[in-house]
Amino acid sequence: MPDRPEIVCICGSSRFVETMRLANRELTLRGIIVLAPGEMNGTVSESQRSVLDALHLRKIDLADRVLVVNPGGYIGESTSREIAYARAAGKLVSFTESDVRW
Known part of the structure; x- marks a missing residue:
């Protein structure tokens, strides 16, 4: 048995917030720690966007x-940049839609 639960970071377009919420729920119920994008209502300034991007x-x-x-x-x-960052850091990257050319 592992020392701690697996930690998964969800990435994706904010247009898919409901789908990301469902993925978060499914992973959490499987005992996985989920790190998800911050959700913002309303307009986000460029400086706030930079903070959120760096935080992710x-x-x-x-x-x-x-x-x-x-x-x-x-x-x-943005998601493309996150995928490139994750891969450069040696992270395993998987997709909810498997027909992806990465």
């Missing part, structure tokens, strides 16, 4: 692996 990279640092939520195979610019 730190979440990737803490994770054992990354799960990319990508309905329809969609991966946006």
Whole structure:
């Protein structure tokens, strides 16, 4: 038995917030620690966006692996950067839609 539960960081477009919530719930109920993107209502300034982007990279640092939520195979610019960051850090990256060319 592991010393601690697996830690998974969820990445994906904010347009898929409901799908990310479902993934969070499913993983949590399986005993996995989930690090998810911060959810913001309303407008976020550029400086706030920079803080949130940097914070999410730190979440990737803490994770054992990354799960990319990508309905329809969609991966946006920010998520692409997060995938590249995770891979450069040696993290395993998986996708909810398996037909992805990464």
